[in-house]
Amino acid sequence: MRRETQHVLLVLLGGALLRIAADDTHLRYVKPSHRWLLLAAGAVIVALAVVALVRDLRGHAPADDHDHGGSHVPWLLLAPVLVIALVAPPALGADSVNRAGARNAVVQDGDVFPPLPADPVLTVAEFVQRAAWDTSGSLDGREVTLTGFAVRRGAAVELARLTIACCAADARPNRVRLVGDLGDPPQDTWLRVRGSVQTGSATAATGYVPAMTVAAVEVVDAPPDPYEY
């Protein structure tokens, strides 16, 4: 690959990183704090290409450019640019949850949780944690509000949300089985549900998937940050 092609490619690559960091697109792929790394990396990549371009034009190009004709691998850098620019794949959803098997991947990080506030709004992950481990029964008889997307498992409807630590490649699902009058939400519809846990439903036998008796459900827009962290 010629040097000038490499320069153009690097400008596009850096531009793609800057582009997804400029708005909420990067939240589909990485955690929010990664944004600053993306901005910095994008700026550095563009700067490296521009510096090399200017120096080449002034006749400073390295005489012994040993990569000529050898490798076609740099072409692969075009792949993420094209995928980001043309497809911009959406955040992971029901397909990814279904691939992860039928269990919730829970880690016990306590057995007594602080009491819930009045009119509690919880993350799906915290709801699952409390339902599975809390010996003080803080969820019992309380109506809580959860936001997530619908996952269909046969006739059953589950509310799910993915938790990421770094990027979407390490996403782990948390899901709640919804019981009650839900209508017929298609897969990947974002829902806000209000309801209360069925005590003792999140056990090893159910794969730590708690059941929730739903009092109210409404369809909502997908939030800008689709994951929980």
Place this chain on the structure above:
Amino acid sequence: MPVVTITARAPRITSLHVFCAVLVLAILARPLITEAASAPALRTAATVFVAVCVQALPFLVFGVLLSGVIAAFVSPAALRRMLPAHPGAAVPVAGAAGLVLPGCECASVPVARRLIGQGVPDAAALTFLLAAPAVNPIVLVATAVAFPGEPRMVLARFLGSLATACVMGWLWQRAGRAEWIADRARRGTPRRDGENRWAVLAETARHDLVSAGGFLVLGAVAAAALSVLVPPEWMDALAGQLLLAIVVMAVLAVVLALCSEADAFVAASLSMLPLLPRLVFLVVGPAVDVKLIALQAGTFGRAFAARFAPATFVVAILCACAAGALVL
């Protein structure tokens, strides 16, 4: 005469032309591409692909900048003074140096390559390559957060990874051959007299980025494909079988290619397995995975990667089991 002029001026197709043609084609075929990418499995794979690329690129950029700094500002003589003269003693020093480079594995490949180019013994540079992503403070803190109530997991991971790095260094020193590493990795920076050091930095970083970036993308493609192809039922079948669980978790660490700062959270979530197989997952992952193999093959040559990756895989499993037996 005119005929000669025409042949002499006939346009040559260069990579820039091909590049523009690919771009135009891609834009024209966009509806087709979006249509094809709407299948759920393909969409999931595409998201994972972009996620791995976008997650790793900043760390690769950090690595190539550091590589440029070493090329421009650290002379081979200064590096030799920093390391013990005896290569066997240089290995653990290089392993300890890994403690201070806070990054993922993508950052350490260009840095290790630059160290070799600047005359650091191969064994020490390779030890650094394996230690840097595995034992730095960010990774250890992430492991402690992911395993609440299991502080021994952090110590076991630290010992297992450091042992893997040092054993591989000493192994390379005894059995490794210099010619397995491609010549291009050894080439130091040609420093012309009077050339601006900042220009050396920029050119080294740019060159390393272009040559390593393509391999990173290759690794991301493999990781994305495998993330939709590996059946989750593997996990549930493993609960009672320790040996099989160790082997499968080691293979999973290779094929999933998770960032070393994130793998602890995935390991923690596989709570149906005992701690030892999950420790193996944490020790193998930063040392050898599909995106690292691609990066190493591109940087040090295929002959190197074909020997180094399998050897590291076996050594990492053994070191993880030893550390697990000792600590857990």
